[in-house]
Amino acid sequence: MRGKREGSVLDMLSVCICILALAVVATAYFYCSDLLLRKGQISQVSRRYILKMESVGCLTETDKNRMLEELQAIGLQSVDLTGSTMEPVQYGSDVILRIRGNLRGRIWGEEHDLFRSVFTVREVPVEETRMSTAKH
Numbered sequence: 001m002r003g004k005r006e007g008s009v010l011d012m013l014s015v016c017i018c019i020l021a022l023a024v025v026a027t028a029y030f031y032c033s034d035l036l037l038r039k040g041q042i043s044q045v046s047r048r049y050i051l052k053m054e055s056v057g058c059l060t061e062t063d064k065n066r067m068l069e070e071l072q073a074i075g076l077q078s079v080d081l082t083g084s085t086m087e088p089v090q091y092g093s094d095v096i097l098r099i100r101g102n103l104r105g106r107i108w109g110e111e112h113d114l115f116r117s118v119f120t121v122r123e124v125p126v127e128e129t130r131m132s133t134a135k136h
Contacts, residue, residue, distance in 0.1 A: 035105040035124060041074045042128055046099055050130035053095045057088040057134045076101040076126065089134050099128040 049067050053059050059067075064081070071079050076099075083098035102123035 031106040035103060038074050038076075038103055038105075039126060042071065042076060042099065042126060045070050045074070046097055046128045046130050050095070050097045050132050053085065053097060054132050054135045057090075057093075057136045058085050058095065059097065071099065071101065075103055077104065077123070078102050083129075091134055091136060093134050095132050095134050097128075097130040099126075101126055 045067060049059065049063060052063055056063075059081070064086075068079055078101050080100040081098065082100070083096060085095045085097070089095060103126050104121060104123050106121055
């Protein structure tokens, strides 16, 4: 017997539920990967400036201003550099770069209903600490 097979709404319903679940997971992945990407960019900026600090012996005012501009371009807010080496140190001494701030991003919220988004905009605290030895 060749002919059309009777369809079932329940078969189609399970497929639709799976597609919806995959869409939610994919959306959550893209929101989270954005935060991780920006955190990686902050790590690269801190690496670049700790290498400069090694050769100079401290974080100069010019480098500090450039670094703050780069961090703000990435989206880091309320940047705090407390604990970083700002004064020149002797050869062989430790130089420290400590960056703290907040990244705004969409993350999975605890509260949601039909009228509010599942993903809420929040500030995520970020801290990056690099330590090296002065080689100037």
